[in-house]
Amino acid sequence: MGRITKVTGEFMGVRFEVKPTPIRFDKVVEERRQMLLGWYKENHPKLHEKLEDDKASVDDYTMEDLDALNAWRLDEEFRAKYCKYTAQHCLKLDKKITDATWKSDDLELGTLEEAWDFFTNRRQVPSNGVGVL
DSSP, X not given: OOOSSEEEEEXXXXXXXXXXOOTTHHHHHHHHHHHHHHHHHHHOHHHHHHHHHOOXXXXXXXXXXXXXXXXXXXXXXXXXXXXXXXXXXXXXXXXOOOHHHHTOTTOOHHHHHHHHHHHTTSSOOOTTSEEEO
16 A cells, blocks of 8 residues: 555665555654653753643743753664654655664754655645655
């Protein structure tokens, strides 16, 4: 099975196709969110409280909080696990990506996030029915 509209691209030199979106993709989205929240809880507990409570206003966030939001990208082990999880759920890769590549500072996060947006229907395929990343 596949998508009616094909979204294809290349990630770290490997061709891929975005997988079909399951009806309960919200479960995968929530699992991914919980991965990040768990990392914040362990590494930035004050930020975690604000995110978990979901009652903080924009004014409640400090510059340290804003820096911490992207700090997971500097944690090689976590980022490899998080990005690999994302790719396993939204990409059909032509070949396996090595563990060393997942841990690389050159990992193409933008491409992965763009594919995730197609997978979760946050981004739509162009009217010609072909999406190329």
